[in-house]
Amino acid sequence: MRGLRLVLLLSLYTSLTSAVFGQSGVGVEIDDVTDNRVSAGGFTGQLELRVKLTGTGLDKATAARIVVKDARDDRGTVLADGKSDPPDFFPREYNSGTLNFTVSQPARAASTVRLKGTVELYAPARDPNAVVKISKALSKYDTPLSSPTLKTAKITLTPLSRQGYIDARKARKLDDKKIEEIRAEGKKRGVPDSEIETMIGLAKALEGLDEDPPEGAVILSGKKADFDRIYRIEILGNDGKPIDTPQRGTSSRGEDSIMTIIPKEPPPANAALQIFLITDKSKLSFPFDVKVTLP
Amino acid sequence: MKKLLALALLLCVAPPAPAATNATVTVKQVQDRRTKGSFSQLMISIEMPGIPSADVAASRVLVSQAVDDKGNNLVDSEAQEPELEQNARSMFGSDKKDSPVTVSVTLKNPDRKATNVKQISGEIELFMPSKDPNSVAEIPKFTSFSGKTLSHKALKANGVEIAPLNASQLAAEKKRLGDLKRKELKDAGYDDESINSVLASFLESLFQTDEGEVLVRLKDPDKHIQDVDYVDAAGEVKRISMRDEEGLTYFTTWGEKPQADWKLRVSMKTAKNIVRYPFSLTNVPLP
Numbered sequence: 001m002r003g004l005r006l007v008l009l010l011s012l013y014t015s016l017t018s019a020v021f022g023q024s025g026v027g028v029e030i031d032d033v034t035d036n037r038v039s040a041g042g043f044t045g046q047l048e049l050r051v052k053l054t055g056t057g058l059d060k061a062t063a064a065r066i067v068v069k070d071a072r073d074d075r076g077t078v079l080a081d082g083k084s085d086p087p088d089f090f091p092r093e094y095n096s097g098t099l100n101f102t103v104s105q106p107a108r109a110a111s112t113v114r115l116k117g118t119v120e121l122y123a124p125a126r127d128p129n130a131v132v133k134i135s136k137a138l139s140k141y142d143t144p145l146s147s148p149t150l151k152t153a154k155i156t157l158t159p160l161s162r163q164g165y166i167d168a169r170k171a172r173k174l175d176d177k178k179i180e181e182i183r184a185e186g187k188k189r190g191v192p193d194s195e196i197e198t199m200i201g202l203a204k205a206l207e208g209l210d211e212d213p214p215e216g217a218v219i220l221s222g223k224k225a226d227f228d229r230i231y232r233i234e235i236l237g238n239d240g241k242p243i244d245t246p247q248r249g250t251s252s253r254g255e256d257s258i259m260t261i262i263p264k265e266p267p268p269a270n271a272a273l274q275i276f277l278i279t280d281k282s283k284l285s286f287p288f289d290v291k292v293t294l295p
Numbered sequence: 296m297k298k299l300l301a302l303a304l305l306l307c308v309a310p311p312a313p314a315a316t317n318a319t320v321t322v323k324q325v326q327d328r329r330t331k332g333s334f335s336q337l338m339i340s341i342e343m344p345g346i347p348s349a350d351v352a353a354s355r356v357l358v359s360q361a362v363d364d365k366g367n368n369l370v371d372s373e374a375q376e377p378e379l380e381q382n383a384r385s386m387f388g389s390d391k392k393d394s395p396v397t398v399s400v401t402l403k404n405p406d407r408k409a410t411n412v413k414q415i416s417g418e419i420e421l422f423m424p425s426k427d428p429n430s431v432a433e434i435p436k437f438t439s440f441s442g443k444t445l446s447h448k449a450l451k452a453n454g455v456e457i458a459p460l461n462a463s464q465l466a467a468e469k470k471r472l473g474d475l476k477r478k479e480l481k482d483a484g485y486d487d488e489s490i491n492s493v494l495a496s497f498l499e500s501l502f503q504t505d506e507g508e509v510l511v512r513l514k515d516p517d518k519h520i521q522d523v524d525y526v527d528a529a530g531e532v533k534r535i536s537m538r539d540e541e542g543l544t545y546f547t548t549w550g551e552k553p554q555a556d557w558k559l560r561v562s563m564k565t566a567k568n569i570v571r572y573p574f575s576l577t578n579v580p581l582p
Contacts, residue, residue, distance in 0.1 A: 034330035039582035040323070040340075108407065108581060294407065295329040 026055035026119055026286040028066070031098055035294055037105060046102040047071075047079060049292070053097060053119060061121035061284075062276075063089035063231060064099060068117040071103040073110035073294075079103035082117070089122045089231050089278070106294060113292045118285040122231055127281035129153070133236070137273035138218065145273070153277055155226040160219040162212070165258070168221055172253045174204060181254075216266025218273075224257040231276040233259065235267045242274065243267055318419060318572035319344055323397055325582055329404050337369060337402040339412070339579065343419065343572070348396040351421050352562060353379035353521060356400035358417040363405035363581075369412065371403050379422050379521060379564075396421070409581060416575040422521060427567035429453060437525065437559035445559070453563045456514040460543070465502060465510060472541055473498050502543065507552035513537075513544040519563040525551075526558040533557075 028051040038045035053064060065087050071080035080103040090099055106113055124130035132149045141161035150157065160168060179200055186196035213219060218235055227250055234242035247262040324340040341356070355377045361369035382396065398419050405412060424430035432447035432455075434440065442461035450457065460468065476497055480490045502510055513520075525533040525548060533553075535546045546553075 032330065032332050034328065034332065037327040037329065037582040039325045039580070045326070045582060105582070108410065111407070295331050295335070 024056050026053060026058065026121065026284075028052070028099075028119055028288045028290060029054050030290060030292055033292055033295055035106065037108070045105045047104065047106055047113065047294075048100065048102050049115075050098050050100050053099070055286070058092070058097070058121070060125065061092055061123045063091050063122040064097075065089045065120050065122075066099050066101045066117060067120055067285075068101065068103060068115055070116045071113060073106035074112045074114075075107040075110045077104075077107045077110065079106055079113065080115075085228075086120075089120070111294055113294060114290070115292065116287075116289045118287050121284045121286075122276075122278060122282060123284060124231070124276055124282045126284075127279045130277050130279045130282040132275045132277060133272055134275070135272045136270050138235075138267065138271050139269065149277075150275070153229070153279070155222070155229060155277070157220050157222045157226065157275075160221050160258075164221075165213065165219050168258060172256070172258075174200075213260055214262060216263055218261040218263070218267065220259045220261075222257060222259075224252045224255055227252075227257045227259060229278050231278050233261065233276070234274040235261060235263055236272040236274055238268050238270075240272075243271070316573070318574045320419070320574045320576065322576065322579055325579060327404060327581055329407070335404055337404050337412075338399055339402070339415070339576075340397050340399045341419070341574070341576070342395050342397050344395045346396045346421070347393050348382060349394075350423050350425055351382045351396045352424050353381050353422040354396065354398040355379050355420050356398055356417060357420060358400055358402065358415065360417070361400075361402050361415040362413050363409035364411050364413045364578075365406040365409045367403075367406050367409065369402040369405055369415075374401075377401070379420070381522070405581060411581055412576070412579040414575070414577050415579065416573070418571045418573050421570050421572070422562075422564060423568050423570055424562060425568075426570065427565045429565060430563060430568045432561045432563070433526070434559040434561075436555060437557055438553050438555050447561075449563065450561065453519040453565060454515070454517055455519055455561065455563065456512070457559075457561070458512045460510050460512065468543065469498060469501055472501065501541065504545065505547070505550070507548050507550055509546040509553065510543050511546060512542070519565065520561060521564050522560075522562040524560045524562075525553055526560050527554065528556045532560075 030049065031052045032048075032050040034048040036045040036048055051066065058064075067082075067086045068080040069082040070078075072078050087101065103113075103115070129149050129152070132147055134145050134147050134150075137145055138159055141159050142164040144156050144158045158164075182200060182203075183196055186199070187193075191199075220233065235245065237243045244264040245261050246264055248260065250257050250259045252258075320341045320343055322339060323342045324338075326338045328334060328336055328338070357376070358370055363369060380399075398421075400415070400417075402412075402415070429449040429452040432445075432449035434445050434447060437445075437459070441459050442464055444456060444458040473494055477490060477494055480493060485493070504510060523535045523537060523546065525535060527533060533548050533551055535548055538545050538547070
């Protein structure tokens with residue numbers, strides 16, 4: 001009898017927690033479609049879509065994204081095949097919760113497009129291991145952050161000193177060898193030569209824009225694959241609240257990435273970092289299959 | 296010999312007239328932006344080989360006919376006549392020497408089933424200040440002219456008057472407008488209490504300038520003014536946006552206060568510097 005009570009209590013707890021964290025019937029509703037058709041040299045346009053999310057429990061999600069697995073028009077043109085990297089999660093509080101995404105330009109003669117994929121929600125409250133707080137994270141530079149949760153998640157992040165950043169930037173600089181590697185990788189993936197050269201030119205141009213980060217900037221280096229599993233990193237001030245960070249960005253070269261967070265004011269020396277990890281438990285997927293009439 | 300001299304003389308004195316034959320143009324880019332939301336339109340960028348972009352300060356395209364291969368009229372009859380748009384490439388000095396000017400034309404979306412624009416024709420209007428010495432008036436040390444009317448031969452030639460107001464002139468203008476308002480309210484039968492209340496609120500909000508804004512009395516009866524800018528000591532152009540209130544004009548530079556060494560530059564359209572080129576394109580492929 002005691003055993004039965006325990007089972008009943010356990011099942012009640014399980015149903016309560018799924019009600020608290022539960023999202024159900026999540027789907028997409030097309031809000032806007034723009035077929036932005038362009039012909040300018042080698043450039044073409046894109047089909048731009050904006051969707052609203054439908055379903056219950058969406059307010060429990062911090063962020064969401066659309067992962068398109070397959071998109072094709074009624075003429076058979078493949079507009080997305082699910083091979084590209086998924087987009088970043090987008091905060092639910094922006095743009096009234098709508099999500100924007102693009103696929104390739106459909107055929108002019110097409111009249112509809114069918115899109116299949118998943119809506120992914122990020123709900124860190126579902127997993128106690130999704131939010132990691134590291135005290136005095138900026139007290140030691142050029143050494144990986146120490147955290148059992150990060151270690152379990154196999155994520156390595158290193159706060160860089162100014163000199164560490166200069167060295168990392170030097171190591172990433174495009175030299176002839178790296179350019180040849182990019183060309184070879186592009187060819188392997190079937191990218192046309194002209195596009196490869198455009199990309200190399202763009203990378204060189206962006207490299208020229210590299211500036212020394214302002215005083216107080218927090219710079220973290222790590223593997224791109226690790227940063228891909230991070231939703232956001234906050235710098236916590238003395239009051240334990242996130243410091244306003246008007247500028248942030250991540251640049252990747254090959255397998256390595258550098259994240260730069262520029263706070264409004266330099267963070268205190270004992271500032272903590274709060275890292276939101278995208279774990280299996282914190283991520284939910286809901287399939288969708290929609291047909292869109294082209295404008 | 297006489298004929299040759301007569302021809303040479305004619306070439307010297309005749310004002311530049313629009314070319315009677317179609318200008319040579321090529322299509323640079325086509326954008327068919329199709330949406331149920333805003334800015335659903337067809338935009339065609341047209342390059343004009345032989346006309347350096349650096350010579351063109353602004354342009355517009357006046358379309359007389361545009362039709363897709365399904366027979367749809369692409370001219371928006373309800374749209375207002377386009378205004379001259381600044382040539383951004385020339386404005387930011389990013390043009391290579393002699394690179395040709397590009398103009399753009401905006402039309403209605405063609406039918407989705409259409410494959411090309413069968414025909415598009417009209418006139419390309421270019422604002423080319425170098426064609427008239429009275430195109431531009433530059434007034435050095437503009438701030439020193441507070442309370443005075445600017446004097447420049449190009450302003451005079453175009454019948455343009457610009458007079459920045461000083462504090463006492465502004466106070467006098469406010470008083471004049473206040474007196475007019477008082478009379479208007481009295482004539483309408485309002486009591487003194489209501490008149491005083493309305494007047495106080497009217498005068499409080501009248502001619503309120505933000506940091507860097509200058510109030511001028513501007514007369515341009517024939518609408519010659521195309522742009523008004525400041526030019527700082529280093530030659531950097533600071534764009535001025537203008538708005539009118541009660542007969543005066545605000546010069547606004549988004550918070551930048553005009554400095555003592557800044558010039559005021561007034562660019563004006565004239566019969567000589569506005570040049571129209573007829574053009575025609577056929578079978579423009581749609582993306």
